[in-house]
Amino acid sequence: xxxEDTLLMMPGPVTVTPRVLxxxxxxxxxxxxxxxxxxxxxxxxxxxxxxxxxxxxxxLSGSGTAGMEAAVGSSVGSGDKVVAxxxxxxxxxxxxxxAIYGEVVPVVFEWGQPVNLEVVKEKLEEGxxxxxxxxxETSAGILNPAAEIGKLAKKHDALFIMDGVTSLGxxxxxxxxxxxxxxxxxxxxxLAAPPGLSVVSVSEKAFEVMKDVTKRPYYxxxxxxxxxxxxxxxxxxxxxxxxxxxxxxxxxHIVKEEGMEARIKRHRxxxxxxRAAVAELNIEMFxxxxxxxxxxxxxxxxxxxxxVTGEDIKSDMKARGVIIAGGQERLxxxxxxxGCMGNVTGRDVLSTIQQLxxxxxxxxxxxxxxxxVEAANxxxxxx
Amino acid sequence: xxxEDTLLMMPGPVTVTPRVLxxxxxxxxxxxxxxxxxxxxxxxxxxxxxxxxxxxxxxLSGSGTAGMEAAVGSSVGSGDKVVAxxxxxxxxxxxxxxAIYGEVVPVVFEWGQPVNLEVVKEKLEEGxxxxxxxxxETSAGILNPAAEIGKLAKKHDALFIMDGVTSLGxxxxxxxxxxxxxxxxxxxxxLAAPPGLSVVSVSEKAFEVMKDVTKRPYYxxxxxxxxxxxxxxxxxxxxxxxxxxxxxxxxxHIVKEEGMEARIKRHRxxxxxxRAAVAELNIEMFxxxxxxxxxxxxxxxxxxxxxVTGEDIKSDMKARGVIIAGGQERLxxxxxxxGCMGNVTGRDVLSTIQQLxxxxxxxxxxxxxxxxVEAANxxxxxx
Numbered sequence: 001x002x003x004e005d006t007l008l009m010m011p012g013p014v015t016v017t018p019r020v021l022x023x024x025x026x027x028x029x030x031x032x033x034x035x036x037x038x039x040x041x042x043x044x045x046x047x048x049x050x051x052x053x054x055x056x057x058x059x060l061s062g063s064g065t066a067g068m069e070a071a072v073g074s075s076v077g078s079g080d081k082v083v084a085x086x087x088x089x090x091x092x093x094x095x096x097x098x099a100i101y102g103e104v105v106p107v108v109f110e111w112g113q114p115v116n117l118e119v120v121k122e123k124l125e126e127g128x129x130x131x132x133x134x135x136x137e138t139s140a141g142i143l144n145p146a147a148e149i150g151k152l153a154k155k156h157d158a159l160f161i162m163d164g165v166t167s168l169g170x171x172x173x174x175x176x177x178x179x180x181x182x183x184x185x186x187x188x189x190x191l192a193a194p195p196g197l198s199v200v201s202v203s204e205k206a207f208e209v210m211k212d213v214t215k216r217p218y219y220x221x222x223x224x225x226x227x228x229x230x231x232x233x234x235x236x237x238x239x240x241x242x243x244x245x246x247x248x249x250x251x252x253h254i255v256k257e258e259g260m261e262a263r264i265k266r267h268r269x270x271x272x273x274x275r276a277a278v279a280e281l282n283i284e285m286f287x288x289x290x291x292x293x294x295x296x297x298x299x300x301x302x303x304x305x306x307x308v309t310g311e312d313i314k315s316d317m318k319a320r321g322v323i324i325a326g327g328q329e330r331l332x333x334x335x336x337x338x339g340c341m342g343n344v345t346g347r348d349v350l351s352t353i354q355q356l357x358x359x360x361x362x363x364x365x366x367x368x369x370x371x372x373v374e375a376a377n378x379x380x381x382x383x
Numbered sequence: 384x385x386x387e388d389t390l391l392m393m394p395g396p397v398t399v400t401p402r403v404l405x406x407x408x409x410x411x412x413x414x415x416x417x418x419x420x421x422x423x424x425x426x427x428x429x430x431x432x433x434x435x436x437x438x439x440x441x442x443l444s445g446s447g448t449a450g451m452e453a454a455v456g457s458s459v460g461s462g463d464k465v466v467a468x469x470x471x472x473x474x475x476x477x478x479x480x481x482a483i484y485g486e487v488v489p490v491v492f493e494w495g496q497p498v499n500l501e502v503v504k505e506k507l508e509e510g511x512x513x514x515x516x517x518x519x520e521t522s523a524g525i526l527n528p529a530a531e532i533g534k535l536a537k538k539h540d541a542l543f544i545m546d547g548v549t550s551l552g553x554x555x556x557x558x559x560x561x562x563x564x565x566x567x568x569x570x571x572x573x574l575a576a577p578p579g580l581s582v583v584s585v586s587e588k589a590f591e592v593m594k595d596v597t598k599r600p601y602y603x604x605x606x607x608x609x610x611x612x613x614x615x616x617x618x619x620x621x622x623x624x625x626x627x628x629x630x631x632x633x634x635x636h637i638v639k640e641e642g643m644e645a646r647i648k649r650h651r652x653x654x655x656x657x658r659a660a661v662a663e664l665n666i667e668m669f670x671x672x673x674x675x676x677x678x679x680x681x682x683x684x685x686x687x688x689x690x691v692t693g694e695d696i697k698s699d700m701k702a703r704g705v706i707i708a709g710g711q712e713r714l715x716x717x718x719x720x721x722g723c724m725g726n727v728t729g730r731d732v733l734s735t736i737q738q739l740x741x742x743x744x745x746x747x748x749x750x751x752x753x754x755x756v757e758a759a760n761x762x763x764x765x766x
Contacts, residue, residue: 003410003418013411013625021408024626027386028396028577030706035386061579062445065621066602073601097601188622194411196444196579196624217600218456218480219449238448239571241579241624242396243407323413 007322009352011138011166011299011339013188013195016247020193023250024243031242037234039249044234046252047199050168050191050260051183053175055201058225059248061241064165064186067198069097070220071161071182072132075206076102077213080129083158085120087113087144088137089328090163098132101215111331112140112286112301114293117148124152129209130159136167139328141285141301141337143167145292150178159206165189165198169255170267170298170341181206182222187244190267190298192342193251196244202226254343264297265383270340270349271297273379277353277372278302281360286335301327301337308363309333316359322352346380390705392735394521394549394682394722396571396578399630403576406633407626414625420617422632427617429635430582433551433574433643434566436558438584441608442631444624447548447569450581452480453603454544454565455515458589459485460596463512466541468503470496470527471520472711473546481515484598494714495523495669495684497676500531507535512592513542519550522711524668524684524720526550528675533561542589548572548581552638553650553681553724564589565605570627573650573681575725576634579627585609637726647680648766653723653732654680656762660736660755661685664743669718684710684720691746692716699742705735729763 008015029035044057051057060066072094076082080102084095087109098104105123109115115133124131131153135146146162153160161182164173168183170190175183181203188195202222210216210223218224224237255263275285275295286301287293304310310326313336317324327335338352353372360366391398412418427440434440443449455477459465463485467478470492481487488506492498498516507514514536518529529545536543544565547556551566553573558566564586571578585605593599593606601607607620638646658668658678669684670676687693693709696719700707710718721735736755743749 003412006410008411008413010413013414013622016411018408021410021626024407025401025404027389027404028391028399028571029386030391030393031396031578062449062602063622063624066445069601100598100601186622188411188625194624194626195414195622196627215483217602218452218483219445219600220602239396239446239569239578241446241577241627242571243404243577243626243630244579244624247626 005321007348007351009338009348010323010325011337012186012341014192014339014342016192016194017254017343019254020247020250023246026246028242031240032235039245040234043245043249043252046256050255051175051201052173052177053201055175055203056226056229057199057201058222058229059245060198060200060220060225061196061236061244062198062220063195064184064198065093066220067184067186067200068094068163069217070200070222071184072097073101073217073220074210074222075159075182075213076130077215079103081105081127083107083120083123083128083131085115085131085133087111087115087140087142088134089139090134090137090165094132094134094163102129112142113288114142114290115144117145117152117292120149121152124156124158128156128158130161132161134163135173136164136171136296136298138166138299139331140287141296141299142287143294143296146180147178148292150180154179159209166298166341170263172264175201187248190341191248191251191255193248194244196241197248267340268297269379269383270344270346271295271300273349273376274300274338274340274353276379277376280375281357281366281372298341299337299339301335303335304333305360305365308365310336313359316362317355320355320358322355350376388704390731390734392721392731393706393708394720395569395724397575397722397725399575399577400637400726402637403630403633406629409629411625414623415618422628423617426628426632426635429639433638434558434584435556435560436584438558438586439609440582440584441605441612442628443581443583443603443608444579444619444627445581445603446578447567447581448476449603450567450569450583451477451546452600453583453605454567455480456484456600456603457593457605458542458565458596459513460598462486464488464510466490466503466506466511466514468498468514468516470494470498470523470525471517472522473517473520473548477515477517477546485512495525496671497525497673498527500528500535500675503532504535507539507541511539511541513544515544517546518556519547519554519679519681521549521682522714523670524679524682525670526677526679529563530561531675533563537562542592549681549724553646555647558584570631573724574631574634574638576631577627579624580631650723651680652762652766653727653729654678654683656732656759657683657721657723657736659762660759663758664740664749664755681724682720682722684718686718687716688743688748691748693719696742699745700738703738703741705738733759
């Protein structure tokens with residue numbers, strides 16, 4: 001099957017529209033020039049409204065993980081306590097990064113279990129320089145309580161570092177209102193640009209803290225990004241991935257044209273349609289929720305049905321031209337995940353559910369086609 | 384002036400041919416897939432022959448600076464002594480990176496001055512875990528004695544970490560013969576791909592050393608690259624910049640089609656032509672050489688003539704459609720640099736010299752046009 005004929009429904013990298021792909025075919029430019037500064041400045045302005053922030057914004061030539069390391073490594077030094085909340089693979093990654101730069105206070109819940117705010121509170125009361133949270137835990141399909149963690153962080157004077165890698169640009173993220181000191185997004189998720197860039201917003205408070213950190217990472221140093229990024233220069237400290245900046249700029253224009261309100265609604269409706277479909281097909285959602293947690297609106301994680309593994313579903317779907325994701329590491333085979341990020345349409349979701357029904361039917365898990373599609377379509381029609 | 388009408392003669396990013404630009408317009412793929420592994424493996428095979436090495440090769444989604452940090456940060460820990468040779472901006476950068484991860488023993492020569500091997504030897508005799516060298520110092524246009532430093536490193540059992548960012552793919556670099564434990568190249572220089580990737584080769588000895596380093600950087604961790612990169616997986620630890628991999632693969636095929644021998648000869652002849660032209664125009668080369676040092680064959684650094692600054696020449700050339708570079712930091716205004724990297728042709732060089740003559744004539748520095756072009760063309764004709 002040709003690449004162009006597949007439907008990408010993974011939790012990133014997502015489909016990049018031809019309009020954005022074409023933007024990458026422009027010739028290279030000097031990255032220390034007014035031309036580059038113009039592109040960078042345009043990107044940062046649109047990103048500010050996506051992040052809902054007045055904080056400084058930087059575009060790093062590295063994936064979301066580079067952004068996560070920049071956030072933690074620039075603001076945490078030897079001996080600094082970091083409360084690291086984990087309820088999935090990316091929470092664990094924050095914890096691992098924090099262990100390199102500071103002293104980790106792990107707050108671990110089983111992957112897919114909700115965050116218990118009481119436990120977080122207790123740890124913060126013991127004193128911490130920073131707290132890390134993955135807003136939308138991609139590995140488990142759960143939306144964690146960012147606003148509530150923001151309040152706790154403020155109360156205990158801890159820096160709030162948030163991975164918004166798969167929420168920003170698709171779901172509602174209020175960086176300033178929630179008090180997020182450093183927020184991170186990846187280019188290849190809800191922004192629908194190619195992978196390779198991350199975007200980081202940094203509060204004044206975070207910059208103050210960074211000045212006292214002596215062993216910051218070199219490539220992912222947010223103070224270096226600030227020094228080069230300040231107007232009127234608007235440069236990056238090291239050579240940026242120029243074609244990816246061309247692509248990001250075009251992808252951001254698409255976001256702006258749709259409008260963030262409409263974009264958030266679309267992600268929510270499409271993910272609700274997926275949830276309605278799988279419920280109708282007797283497939284259980286994977287994450288456990290509590291009063292502060294929600295199903296992700298950008299990636300749906302479902303338990304694999306009895307006798308059919310997550311990898312079976314993933315590979316059968318791939319053979320039928322739809323790329324979805326299985327579970328990662330300890331969740332491998334136990335779950336499967338359908339991403340709904342970027343410029344996904346209702347037709348894409350219905351086509352995915354249709355193929356999922358065929359796969360489940362082939363495995364004898366359902367005995368007729370159409371029920372899931374109908375349930376999904378009811379949600380789409382109502383919206 | 385339209386971007387497409389300019390001639391890029393900077394020391395990177397270089398012109399990327401339409402064939403390579405078009406490769407980036409392919410749709411995104413899952414980076415944990417056979418498709419991606421195939422691309423990565425193909426790139427690594429061609430890169431092995433460019434590096435002239437049997438060592439492991441990794442492609443990092445970050446610029447040459449990310450590769451430099453990966454090299455030093457993965458192999459040097461707290462208290463480890465690093466002899467850092469500096470005779471330009473990128474040597475200084477290695478020194479700054481080494482200061483984050485270990486204890487620096489600086490060996491500093493004024494930018495553009497040759498490396499004195501006696502001084503290096505003395506420092507190594509005091510004991511060091513590693514030594515860093517910039518092979519082709521882009522900021523000063525000087526080619527440093529890599530083979531000789533390799534011998535000294537071996538004799539004193541120090542890890543040899545070499546920045547080949549602007550030599551690999553354009554000049555002769557014998558990683559195995561010289562005993563380079565870690566070599567780094569950037570995608571946007573002599574390989575003629577877009578910026579955003581770096582390539583690192585790692586010896587078995589370097590891997591052994593890394594295992595004892597506990598606080599390696601997270602994103603730029605070469606052991607993580609090894610773990611994910613080992614066959615048959617051939618993955619990267621974090622989401623790679625997929626379009627840049629498409630471009631790199633195509634750019635490497637162009638290198639393979641030309642053949643490294645022919646490619647090295649072309650870079651040498653073109654740079655010799657530039658040197659012949661500027662000599663004829665009474666412009667002095669900037670670097671000072673000794674018996675072990677040479678003019679760079681990928682970037683020529685010239686002293687700005689009396690009464691005309693490097694920035695004047697750069698901006699006048701830009702107005703005429705040719706993008707060259709000035710001096711960086713302390714060398715600003717004192718020098719100007721003409722890059723000769725990637726798929727540059729004799730016609731490009733002659734056109735650049737022609738425009739340089741016009742600019743110098745406008746400033747009253749030369750009184751007739753053509754002498755530089757003639758000198759350059761004699762070199763080209765002879766080759």
